[in-house]
Amino acid sequence: MKVVIIIPTYNEKENTQRMIKALSKIVPIVKDHTLEVLYVDDSSPDGTAGVVESEMKKYPWLHLLSGSPKKGLGVAYARGMAYAMKQLSADYLMEFDSDFQHPPRDIPRMVNEIDHGYDYIIASRYVPGGSVPANWTIDRKAVSLVGNLIARIGLLIPQVHDCTGGFKLSRVKGFMDEFDFDTLLSKKFAYKIHLLAYMVVTKKAKIKEVPFSFENRIVGNSKYSTNEMKESLKVILLFQLKNPSIIKFFKFGVVGGVGFLVNLFGLRFFNGVYQQFSWPIGLVNFVANATAAEISIISNFIFNNLWTFSKEKITNPVQYISKFFAFNFSSIIGGILVPSFIIGVGTQIFGDQYREVFLILALFGFTVPFNWFVYNKFIWGKKNLK
Ligand code: GDD
Numbered sequence: 001m002k003v004v005i006i007i008p009t010y011n012e013k014e015n016t017q018r019m020i021k022a023l024s025k026i027v028p029i030v031k032d033h034t035l036e037v038l039y040v041d042d043s044s045p046d047g048t049a050g051v052v053e054s055e056m057k058k059y060p061w062l063h064l065l066s067g068s069p070k071k072g073l074g075v076a077y078a079r080g081m082a083y084a085m086k087q088l089s090a091d092y093l094m095e096f097d098s099d100f101q102h103p104p105r106d107i108p109r110m111v112n113e114i115d116h117g118y119d120y121i122i123a124s125r126y127v128p129g130g131s132v133p134a135n136w137t138i139d140r141k142a143v144s145l146v147g148n149l150i151a152r153i154g155l156l157i158p159q160v161h162d163c164t165g166g167f168k169l170s171r172v173k174g175f176m177d178e179f180d181f182d183t184l185l186s187k188k189f190a191y192k193i194h195l196l197a198y199m200v201v202t203k204k205a206k207i208k209e210v211p212f213s214f215e216n217r218i219v220g221n222s223k224y225s226t227n228e229m230k231e232s233l234k235v236i237l238l239f240q241l242k243n244p245s246i247i248k249f250f251k252f253g254v255v256g257g258v259g260f261l262v263n264l265f266g267l268r269f270f271n272g273v274y275q276q277f278s279w280p281i282g283l284v285n286f287v288a289n290a291t292a293a294e295i296s297i298i299s300n301f302i303f304n305n306l307w308t309f310s311k312e313k314i315t316n317p318v319q320y321i322s323k324f325f326a327f328n329f330s331s332i333i334g335g336i337l338v339p340s341f342i343i344g345v346g347t348q349i350f351g352d353q354y355r356e357v358f359l360i361l362a363l364f365g366f367t368v369p370f371n372w373f374v375y376n377k378f379i380w381g382k383k384n385l386k
Pocket residue numbers: 007008009010011012040041042070071072073076096097098099101164165166167189192217221222223224
């Protein structure tokens with residue numbers, strides 16, 4: 001496989017001189033794969049590009065993209081990645097810093113993971129064996145940890161332990177070659193969050209986290225600013241607003257909420273209707289709620305089929321009826337029997353004043369996840385797609 005290590009630089013002359021030297025010792029020792037290095041320099045005033053240019057005479061594996069104005073790390077990577085894929089025919093793209101905070105000695109360990117079939121190899125500070133610099137203050141550590149946690153929760157990817165690092169290896173075929181760089185959600189450092197979300201959430205890449213020690217920058221200055229945090233939040237939000245699973249879950253919530261209102265008002269309506277029969281009030285409400293609940297189940301089924309699961313829509317009449325019965329069955333279990341049981345047991349133990357508490361617990365703790373699972377897996381599961 002051909003791995004292109006992309007190194008964006010802005011005023012990194014001193015680091016670059018040393019880095020190319022360090023890389024010249026790494027490139028030849030990786031035997032099973034071909035390593036090439038692509039510097040992407042945004043017209044650094046200190047003359048970083050000149051250093052790369054003169055070293056290129058010695059090293060055929062060294063490439064340079066230069067002369068562009070400084071527009072941000074995301075823009076630099078977009079350019080570098082497109083070039084690496086099209087002009088250098090990369091099979092894997094590595095994101096790498098120029099300032100030795102990502103130790104070059106870890107490159108072979110990352111590249112070796114390709115042989116185990118991984119699509120996305122993440123150098124991780126937050127798995128056993130990984131670390132951040134020991135001299136980081138508590139504040140700095142906390143900011144990094146919290147930022148990470150927000151990304152993991154916001155993108156719903158607890159399986160990734162280091163979401164904000166910048167040392168990664170991504171498969172091109174079927175992954176990065178299908179990414180539309182025009183849609184990149186950030187021109188700055190937060191582009192990383194978008195690529196991570198794309199690889200993990202959209203592409204369901206096979207991931208490997210390789211522990212590594214993030215080191216201190218020795219020379220030059222960091223280009224990171226706290227503004228990048230806000231930018232990362234923006235990327236998470238924009239990504240999720242377009243995430244088909246999130247949109248689906250939102251529709252499922254709306255349909256469920258409407259179903260609840262149908263049940264609530266239906267109960268009042270049918271209470272009025274059945275009052276004319278001179279039944280005891282308990283029976284009136286029992287039948288009224290059963291009627292209203294069934295109507296809400298029917299409305300849930302119809303609207304979920306038309307809207308939430310429009311892509312998996314059931315149209316075959318025989319299937320429609322059998323799925324409707326399955327839906328009814330699961331609604332009775334998930335929406336009536338189990339919540340009633342939870343409320344019954346809960347109030348028996350803790351007292352009647354907790355009735356609503358247990359209702360909410362039952363609905364959000366059980367019914368919502370249960371329905372979401374059953375709908376996705378069984379009612380509108382993939383097997384329906386013919
Ligand atoms: N071409 C170009 N254009 N390069 C840039 C630009 C830019 O606008 N901004 C930064 N760079 C280059 C730097 O020269 C360096 O090689 C690399 O991008 C990372 O920039 P640093 O300034 O060293 O950032 P950092 O150390 O604060 O951030 C690193 O650690 C973070 C995790 O703590 C990066 O790896 C981040 O991606 C990572 O999130």
